[in-house]
Amino acid sequence: MINSEFTVVETKQETHDVESIKLYLGNKFDFKPGQYMIMELDVEDAENGNTRPLSIASSPTEDFLLFSTKISQSFFKQKLDSLKAGDRVKLKGPMGVFVLKEDAKEIVFLGGGIGITPFRSMIKYATDKKLQIKMTLIYSNRAKKDIVYFDDFNEMERQNPNFKMVNTLTDDTTDWKGKTGRISEAMIKEFSSEKTLFYICGPPGMVDALSNLLKSMNVPQQDIRIEKFAGY
Ligand SMILES: Cc1cc2nc3c(=O)[nH]c(=O)nc-3n(C[C@H](O)[C@H](O)[C@H](O)COP(=O)(O)OP(=O)(O)OC[C@H]3O[C@@H](n4cnc5c(N)ncnc54)[C@H](O)[C@@H]3O)c2cc1C
Structure with missing residues (x-):
């Protein structure tokens, strides 16, 4: 389990309402395909908080971390939508058991x-x-x-x-x-x-x-x- 900051290397408008952020994976850590992390952003939202669970969309075989989210009006999503290369985000995890069964037929x-x-x-x-x-x-x-x-x-x-x-x-x-x-x-x-x-x-x-x-x-x-x- 890690709990640290990552740097945004690229953002991409994936569709009309889905935004992707690519993070620099300097210190590689182990995760399984399908797991998620808790992302924390610098926002004040008394009702819904400043963290969200987000699935890791990249594969452990790739040299970056990818997250994609549907943009809503929430403070969290608006902040995420405004991120740009060089910004930092906090991640905790990986977590979850929804993972690929590698020996499935x-x-x-x-x-x-x-x-x-x-x-x-x-x-x-x-x-x-x-x-x-x-x-x-x-x-x-x-x-x-x-x-x-x-x-x-x-x-x-x-x-x-x-x-x-x-x-x-x-x-x-x-x-x-x-x-x-x-x-x-x-x-x-x-x-x-x-x-x-x-x-x-x-x-x-x-x-x-x-x-x-x-x-x-x-x-x-x-x-x-x-x-x-x-x-x-
Ligand atoms: C394991 C996991 C992986 C996820 N991966 C992704 C992902 O890859 N991409 C993505 O876009 N979203 C993902 N989500 C959903 C994401 O965490 C947010 O809940 C969602 O995007 C809504 O956030 P929001 O800021 O737009 O709305 P919010 O501000 O969170 O508000 C939406 C409404 O839902 C309610 N709500 C919020 N969270 C919960 C909750 N946990 N249980 C019940 N009600 C809740 C709020 O009270 C509010 O009424 C994942 C969720 C889980 C559990």
């Missing part, structure tokens, strides 16, 4: 919106380490403009024949030739088998709905791993 990742962050870390790690896991990401968003890391996942698909990204859009499907609607039983069946391990991440309502759907499809509890992004 088949994984289906079910994600919604900003709930994609731990999956970027896991899929990038499996790709860089050439792990022999058949992986499918089923990623649900309202519109094409909401898809986070589209280019990153395209590149991982190119590098890793065992990985496939499947996007589904629920609202604005103008000029969209891919899947539409919420993640459904039919979509899950299309990309899974009896051997599949499922990971679900997103807002609590979505995680509950998908985990209930999997249970209704007789997927054993031990094959369902979840991370709820409380606060959405």
Whole structure:
């Protein structure tokens, strides 16, 4: 467990409402793909405080730390949105057990919106380490403009024949030739088998709905791993 300051090297507007910050990883520390850290920023917010748990979106195989957040009106997010290269942020962690099972045979990742962050870390790690896991990401968003890391996942698909990204859009499907609607039983069946391990991440309502759907499809509890992004 570390508790120290890191320097921002780059910020990036990932989508219209998602901001990424890349931090310099001088003193490497161990973390597992999928874990999160507690970020502390210099803000006064008596109601919601100056810390938030944020998943590490980079892989331990990369030489930087990446966090991506959906920007809201909260003091914390407004401060995060204003960060620039050279600024410092405090991080505590890593924490969490929502981590990649490195010896899994088949994984289906079910994600919604900003709930994609731990999956970027896991899929990038499996790709860089050439792990022999058949992986499918089923990623649900309202519109094409909401898809986070589209280019990153395209590149991982190119590098890793065992990985496939499947996007589904629920609202604005103008000029969209891919899947539409919420993640459904039919979509899950299309990309899974009896051997599949499922990971679900997103807002609590979505995680509950998908985990209930999997249970209704007789997927054993031990094959369902979840991370709820409380606060959405
Ligand atoms: C393990 C974990 C990993 C996460 N990773 C990410 C990430 O990678 N990217 C990202 O954008 N977000 C992530 N989140 C969510 C993030 O921590 C914030 O809660 C969220 O971004 C909302 O923050 P905010 O400042 O916009 O709103 P807030 O000021 O926090 O307010 C939003 C509303 O939610 C309520 N709320 C806040 N926190 C909680 C809580 N823990 N439980 C119940 N209610 C709460 C507040 O009281 C308020 O009503 C993660 C959460 C968890 C638990």
